[in-house]
Amino acid sequence: MTVSHHLPMVTMISAMTNDRTIGATGGGIPWHLPRDAAHFRRYTANKHMLLGRKTFDEMTGWFTSQTPLVLTSQQHYQPQIGAAVHSIESAIEMVATSGGDELVVSGGAQVYAAALPYADRLLLTFVDAAIEGTVFFPDFNAVARWRTVAEEHYPADGENRFAMTFVTLDRVRGPGNA
């Protein structure tokens, strides 16, 4: 008997500068923005997240209600929380079999690049900072058309040193588009 599941929606969440910088040399995210951190935690609550093994290592102790699926090529890797996966497809399948309706791709650069072909929606925080980046989000406009469905701007304030804009983009499906 074939069991069919509804495929979960694939969203990607990321914070980047206007030139798509998401990380700096030595790892880590090159800004401290409580507003964006709160948005990230709230959006991922009670959901499956897909993380590269390097980003997962940086997030030790961060998870509360989230289930991390850790993408790795290491066959015997066992994360302390969540599960290891070895492909984007198996991550999507794992969410489907557990009855979830969304996979939130949460970086880093390698994972964003590998998952972009599957993404239905992008939740991007554009950070108004000039930073010499070494790690970049893929050029999403080069591979598909996206429609802006929401946009919210916040100026810098006492807690958030840089202005930021939260943008939600949905993939435009149809002739000529992937």
Ligand SMILES: NC(=O)c1ccc[n+]([C@@H]2O[C@H](COP(=O)([O-])OP(=O)(O)OC[C@H]3O[C@@H](n4cnc5c(N)ncnc54)[C@H](OP(=O)(O)O)[C@@H]3O)[C@@H](O)[C@H]2O)c1
């Ligand atoms: N600004 C943001 O929103 C944001 C979000 C997340 C991360 N970041 C930053 O991004 C940087 C890390 O990005 P990164 O690209 O270096 O690393 P990454 O994507 O987090 O992790 C890379 C690792 O994932 C595994 N992997 C990647 N593609 C795979 C595939 N197709 N199949 C199997 N395994 C695969 C490999 O693990 P193994 O080596 O175990 O095989 C690889 O070494 C950090 O600076 C982090 O802070 C920024």
